[in-house]
Amino acid sequence: MVRTLIVLVMVLLFLWLIRRRLVHIDLSFPWFLALFVLGFAYNNPLIDNYLTKILAVSYPIYAVIFLTLFIFFGLITVVLIKVTRDHHRQIQLLRALARSDLTRQDARKSAIEK
């Protein structure tokens, strides 16, 4: 009961973050999926036992920890790719802005000097 409640609170918190526009809805999907998978895995002994067997680990908790790390690594990678793309766009915009501003300044100064 407590486990289910915790998962539910986390889901609600996440939905609140999306509603407040603190997390972009498209970017939130992998996180929501991860929360769903992990919440389901924690609450389902059948899945835990299956993962324990598949991963050949001694205890179900190790399988869940492994799954958590795997999902977090995936999520961080997704976010890093997104941040890197945005960083490149930001730099391109900055360079375009500088190009136009400096061209204008240079043309004006050259005209005055002549």
Add this chain to the structure above:
Amino acid sequence: MAESAAIAEKSVLVLIPAFNEGRSAIDVAASVLRLGVAYRPLLIDDGSSDPIDPKSVPHGALFFRCPFNAGIGVATHIAFDHAIARDYDFVVRLDGDGQHPAERVPDVLAPLLRGDADLVAGIRTNHGAGQSVRKVAKLYYAAIATLLTGGKAPADVNTGFFAANLAAVRRLSAVELERFPEPQMYVSACRMGLRVASVEVEQTPRESGASTLNPLRALAMFYRFNLFVIEWLLESGRSWSAR
């Protein structure tokens, strides 16, 4: 004398990136203007917390303020973009902290004017001075750069004082330069087949501000350089196996 007459017919864009070094960067820009009409200083405030007032920039100098700290590599790209757009003959970079003497710019430009080089590094005769960790790091960069370029890289691959002709600028603008881009830039220039030369320059003490190279950033720089080396080795291996 012949060189100073030759430079008068050319146009030189002098990049002065500054991060919290407003006063000294403005002095550097003024020193560049005193060199002659061929020189156009380009002062870039790289998102300083204490921004440079555009009104205090000397008349005749260009000024651009980055809304955030983008790094010296991005400032270098901005200068390269502008030099290409306005057809400048040469681009020179001087640090905004006043460590690179502006009066040595004509000496660094001389090999370019003679047509002996495409890129000239103003190597610091006193660059070995400082903390021992820094010394070891600089030796490491120099040794790896020498190995990668077959001895063509300058002895000091960390110097930010350089001059390049427009052909080199066009080629180097394709390289992605970000924070502390110097070692990568010199190695890339050698790999591209550009003629790289060196001129010895005495580095003067910093006039204002502090080095942006704190231990964490130094570690990040070390990490970035090694990744660049690994990438280069993988690329070389690929092209070697394709032969």
